[in-house]
Amino acid sequence: MTEEIILDVQNVTKQFPGITALSNVSIQFKRGEIHGLCGENGAGKSTLMKILAGVYPYGTYDGSVFYEGQELKLTSNSIKEARAEGIAIVYQELTLVPDMTVGENIFLGKEITENGVINWDKTYAECRKILEHYKLDVNPNDVVKHLGVGKMQMVEIAKALSENAKVLILDEPTSALTEAEIDKLMEILESLQEKGITSIYISHKLEEFFRITDSITVLRDGKTVITAPTKELSLEKLVSYMVGREMKERFPHSTRKPNGTIFEVQNLHAIDPEEPSREILKGVTFDLKRGEILGIAGLMGSGRTELVTTIFGEMGKITSGKMLLEGKEINIKSAKDAMEKGISLVPEDRKKQGLVLIQSILNNLSLPNLYSFSKTWRIDKNQELKSCLQQVKNLSIKISNIENEVNSLSGGNQQKVVIGKWLMTIPKILIMDDPTRGVDVGAKYEIYKLMNELAEKGVSIIMISSELEEVLGMSDRVMVMHEGRSNGILDITEATQEKIMALATGIA
């Protein structure tokens, strides 16, 4: 690896009305390195990336960016310019067209044409070349929507690389990937490194930095805190740089004592009502104690989300088995039914399922609770505002005005709004589907603390998580799912990562 600087960010300051997103940020990226960029949500990572990718063109920020020794002056139509220069970005939300093939997607916007007509043979041949060159195991003729998330990510990378990118920016590439897919991604990044491509790697999963990066930069409140070679850092140091204080433990301590069964699921089978031949649950049995946090682990596609949405009355059609709440058999047909019985669900995807992004924080918090603020059919808006402000305070959600769009909040605070709206329904059982996905370390800790407090108050929590450390750190017991079945329940005292993985992959 050479010590040549390919991308040099010097004293960049970016201001938005009322807020300084970046202040005097300087980072040097070396050619061929994998450079980790971390920081809590709102630290300025996204803003910096948007400057590099040309979303915010030259002149809208102060300071300068040098690329291969030349000052980068991207003009207003600059996303395309940045790509042409060789800076490509792979966004957190995949930007592929689901109904098009891999080849069509990769050449979208730069179709290979002859006399204005697309030459498909050449397109697919070129596509195959690119995929082989970077050792990406994808078929150019496959339709993207039939691929798994991991392969979609590869296509996304191939698309970025197809323009001879020299710098590849990856914004939380692993947030939706399974362990195996993450391994594959790491391999790909290493092979890109051998070809001299610089990767800027943004993630909330700090362990990944130590697996893959050569150096790490930490941003906090729009400022660079440190840039250091990875080998000089540790997980603890990284976390303390990010939050600006020592963080002794990642999971807060709890004194809860679960007792008495509140909810039981017995041999639950369910099918997909849209596609009746597909069985989504093939026998799930578990019980939930009052004041307990029950973790649900399992690989993507193991039926975790299907299980909880079926319990919530919004997905599968139950074909056999039963559910008992406080000893009585219950039948839930819709989210409304579930809420009336005291079951709430914090859904997996806060943007798609949790929030109405164009509405205010206030409206989002009150959405499931409007009837409780209403006398007869009229909403008492003062009561609504009062309850919601109280909830904002209880969960210490950082807002400037409750009337602002919920979209203006950082990921962690958005997640708190989703949790908050459900807590206002005063549930007996709170189901949380990946509650800390895409949330920064500090906010994660606060969500964990909140979960402990709820459990101590006697609320029973079912928590799905993709992170094994989280499952082990937070649960009283862990249920592991495999191919639509409950494949075993481990007490936390006996649970280990190895045991969980063995159950999740079906070896045990």
Next chain:
Amino acid sequence: MESTSVVTSKGTTNAVGKWFRRNLQTSMIIIMMIVIWIFFSILTKGAFIGSQNISNLFRQMTVTSILAVGMVLVIVTGGIDLAVGKFAGFVSVIVAFLQAFVWYKLIPDQPLLAATLSVIAGLSVGILVGMLEGYIVSYLGVPAFITTLGFQWIWNGAILLVTGGRTIPANQPYFSYIAQGYLPLWLGWVVAAVVIAALFYTMFNSRAQKRRYGFATNKLSLDMAKTIALSLVILFYVYMVNQYNGVQVPVLLMVIVAFIMAYLGTNTPFGRHAYALGGNMEAARLSGINIKRNVFLIFVLMGLLCGVAGIVLASYVGYGTISAGGGYELDAIASCILGGTSPLGGSGTVFGAIIGSLIMASLTNGLQLLNVTPAWQYIVKGAILVGAVYIDVYFKKNR
């Protein structure tokens, strides 16, 4: 849009500026309306702003406005209703048919009862058909665009069946009063006084409520200024129309309908659920909202409003004709979009739709006063619709 901001404002000008930025879209469209009015007033040497013309202008906009007010909620939930124009037309010929051929046989010499029964019949048809359309869209899952396009053709045929191609009169005095009547001058002032009293009562009551909940209230001077300004607008309007014939009955009807719909949209769970499901259907569903029922009820409401519009239409023209209501659905949709309703669903206000339809009516009226030919009227209206939405897009992008 009503705002319950907890931040107290420093000064009146500051607060006005803040309101302006927060309600950019509403402000823009009000400014646009004023510009159009000034423009026409100058070109027509004041005839546009004369009391007779103002009185006619507001009367002309009522049918479209009533449809637009219902259309807002339909579009907010992510739907569209292409049948409203012809449906209102169908109601108008049904009502005319009943009056011309049915009531005089069944209940001769009872004009008031006949008019009442006509209204009830019109509203019933509206609700029943609304239920049918709502059922097809929401429970059978046929897209609203297709369902209502189909119904538009169905009404075309049904109108021909009912009229047999003829024009049916609907001009009994009681019935005509609905869209052609005027309140006596003194009653106009009484209505104005009652409304103004209600405004002040609501203002003080809302301040008291806020204090009871421990919220900071706006400065009294600011709230007073707002209420007084609104009162002056009302007084000025009544003064203007009283110079001519008095407060127009259909305009009063339209204001009541708009008020009820605006209240329904922002102050009831039903209305708020509609906005939520238009903004993000999945999130709304998981929040325990019964989406199908909500969409169904929106169509029932839309049907009811088509009934109201059809009755006003029949009374306004005095006839049921085969061309009744043609193209009104597009006027209604344009009014909503002009008034800031997002075509993608999730946002839009009744107030905006009313101003939007006032702009459309002003354009038609002003261009007619200027003796612009219908061909150019269409071209100008089309250009202004696209231009206005572009200005809005531009400001949103460069905010």
